[in-house]
Amino acid sequence: MKWEGNRESDNVEDRRDDGGGGGGFSGGGLGGRHIGLGGIVIALVASYFLGINPMTVLSLLSGGGGPAPQVQQQAPAHRPPADDRMAKFVATVLADTEDVWKDVFAQNGATYRDPKLVLFRGATPTACGQGQAAMGPFYCPGDQKVYIDLDFYQTLKNKLGAPGEFAQAYVIAHEVGHHVQNLLGISAKMDQMRGRVSQAEYNALSVRLELQADCLAGVWANRAQSARQILENGxxxxxxxxxxxxxxxxxxxxxxxxxxxxxxxxxxSAQRTRWFNTGLQNGNIKACDTFGARNL
Structure with missing residues (x-):
């Protein structure tokens, strides 16, 4: 992937030296409910690559609902070190998503608001509750931030068998896709369905939400390639x-x-690759209507 020398985003917060409290699997409170080890493991199996809110699956497993988590105080974040190559990569990919989505929104008479991207280690407070590295990258609509522990990329490569910089860029683009959904009001509609439908029905809606984020990641790749020729063989x-x-x-x-x-x-796997490819081939957000699709 051709990214070095391209613009870096100013919207990256580095919390990696904040000592976030560890990311262990011991039970912990979440939204006023206690989640044991078993529930967390089940949630991770179902949602290793977490999207809109890493607490959603855990909330469903614990019966859903519960008081909204309070926004926890966090020390002022700072920018990553200038010589941190991985942080530079993340900042460059984020900048590229900013450029693409600003253009897309402008073309449709709207204004795109950039998300923040937070680098952390182990665990960190978010507006959605305590985020943990073990949950994978995620987006929190409450504070409009993408959270990622960069060790996930080693997991992606060594444990999940998905190496490569563009695979890493896809992870960021997927989470930014959730931010786009949030700005469009799609995420809020999903939240309104919680408690109104069965868990199986809500899971089915969640699948459509995630596949749409995959498609939006494909839209980004299409437009970034057209504008900046970022892709290399493979x-x-x-x-x-x-x-x-x-x-x-x-x-x-x-x-x-x-x-x-x-x-x-x-x-x-087939659905995720299909919808990413749909966005990649069309480069049009209208092609990503997973909620209206009869067949996923």
């Missing part, structure tokens, strides 16, 4: 492989040897 295959490796069916097979389709929250 990049598309790298992103497709990443999408496939984090499908619900693939993750469940690795974790437990079998799949439970009604528990899917992100979509199968």
């Amino acid at each position: 990049d598309i295959e790298s992103a497709m492989n990443a999408a496939a490796q984090i499908g619900d069916d693939a993750l469940q097979k690795k974790a437990q040897g079998y799949v439970v389709p009604e528990s899917f929250t992100h979509g199968t």
